[in-house]
Amino acid sequence: MTIPVLSHQNSARASAPGPALLINSLVKEFKPSKEFAAKNPHRLTEDGLHRAVDGVNLTINRGEVTVLLGANGAGKTTTLACAQGLLKPDGGSVELLGSSPWGASPELRSRVGIMLQDGGLPQHMRPIPLLRHIARMYAQPLDLDALVKRLGIDTFNGTTVRRLSGGQKQRVALAAAIIGQPELLFLDEPTAGLDPQSRSVVFDIISELRDAGVAIALTTHLLDDAQRIADRVFMIKRGTVVLSGSMAEVLAAGGKNQQTLTFTGGTGLQLVDFLPQAQSDGLVLLEKAAGRYEISGDIKPHHLVALTNYWQKLGAIPTEFTLAPRTLEDIFLELSGNEIR
Numbered sequence: 158m159t160i161p162v163l164s165h166q167n168s169a170r171a172s173a174p175g176p177a178l179l180i181n182s183l184v185k186e187f188k189p190s191k192e193f194a195a196k197n198p199h200r201l202t203e204d205g206l207h208r209a210v211d212g213v214n215l216t217i218n219r220g221e222v223t224v225l226l227g228a229n230g231a232g233k234t235t236t237l238a239c240a241q242g243l244l245k246p247d248g249g250s251v252e253l254l255g256s257s258p259w260g261a262s263p264e265l266r267s268r269v270g271i272m273l274q275d276g277g278l279p280q281h282m283r284p285i286p287l288l289r290h291i292a293r294m295y296a297q298p299l300d301l302d303a304l305v306k307r308l309g310i311d312t313f314n315g316t317t318v319r320r321l322s323g324g325q326k327q328r329v330a331l332a333a334a335i336i337g338q339p340e341l342l343f344l345d346e347p348t349a350g351l352d353p354q355s356r357s358v359v360f361d362i363i364s365e366l367r368d369a370g371v372a373i374a375l376t377t378h379l380l381d382d383a384q385r386i387a388d389r390v391f392m393i394k395r396g397t398v399v400l401s402g403s404m405a406e407v408l409a410a411g412g413k414n415q416q417t418l419t420f421t422g423g424t425g426l427q428l429v430d431f432l433p434q435a436q437s438d439g440l441v442l443l444e445k446a447a448g449r450y451e452i453s454g455d456i457k458p459h460h461l462v463a464l465t466n467y468w469q470k471l472g473a474i475p476t477e478f479t480l481a482p483r484t485l486e487d488i489f490l491e492l493s494g495n496e497i498r
């Protein structure tokens with residue numbers, strides 16, 4: 158099932174000139190909390206401020222899903238709040254559908270859909286009356302009955318927003334963000350907390366919106382989901398973009414022939430035991446958990462031969478063995494480090 162009406166209106170928008178959102182050299186500073194200032198003196202400006210966004214350049218194209226990645230506190234929400242006109246930056250510029258987002262006209266606002274992390278929905282209303290109310294604010298809303306059925310909202314309409322589960326609130330928040338047929342859609346963690354069925358429906362809806370020409374800016378910590386859905390990636394670390402490009406470019410960053418081999422075997426294995434030349438070939442072996450290993454790098458056929466010879470000598474085979482290209486998660490962890498923020 159696809160979302161009715163959607164393609165009709167948005168296909169014309171997909172060919173509108175220029176990107177849907179253009180952010181140039183964006184800077185946003187906050188007065189830091191005492192705790193932040195004490196723990197991070199090196200991250201304060203000369204004026205004692207915390208520069209949460211430090212020169213971000215970002216483009217969101219029509220007909221594409223763009224994902225913003227970054228550890229907690231990296232500056233994603235602040236960047237998007239500036240882009241949406243909710244925060245005034247201290248430097249740089251933002252063009253939202255060709256105009257400034259600050260003091261934006263109701264007409265401009267009606268072309269932008271925003272799904273917030275906490276839903277931002279009135280707590281006392283039931284979902285369908287709430288969505289009907291929101292739909293009335295738009296000139297050409299989506300077919301409410303079809304949307305509600307698609308997202309399974311009809312199955313919990315007897316409950317007010319306050320009492321909905323996290324995943325149910327997410328679905329209502331998504332419906333509220335797209336019902337006005339936005340040209341540019343901001344989705345904050347759209348698949349967090351969803352069960353597999355709802356997650357799959359949300360993926361399908363996002364793909365259909367993208368195919369209909371909607372520009373989608375998405376933040377998520379679910380890197381599998383990001384890799385599955387996004388066309389373009391911006392990775393933010395401490396307020397600056399550290400990696401950007403198409404998904405294919407980002408996955409190829411740092412070497413095209415990077416792969417990860419995972420297997421389970423006896424504990425305490427040393428790389429040199431079974432792959433004598435592996436270290437000089439630049440491979441890295443990690444024992445991720447007891448008896449569970451990960452070899453990463455430019456893995457060649459002779460490495461696999463050495464590995465199977467080793468197992469033949471032992472008279473054993475691993476209980477699990479996978480060889481896969483580097484994932485977005487591998488790249489994210491390399492760039493953002495393992496430290497918790």
Ligand SMILES: Nc1ncnc2c1ncn2[C@@H]1O[C@H](COP(=O)(O)OP(=O)(O)OP(=O)(O)O)[C@@H](O)[C@H]1O
Nearest residue numbers: 187188189209227228229230231232233234235236
């Ligand atoms: N109003 C504010 N006053 C002071 N500091 C703030 C304010 N808003 C955000 N910050 C700080 O700015 C930094 C960036 O926060 P932001 O919410 O943009 O991060 P994020 O990348 O969205 O993180 P998360 O993944 O946890 O949502 C954080 O250190 C945060 O504490």
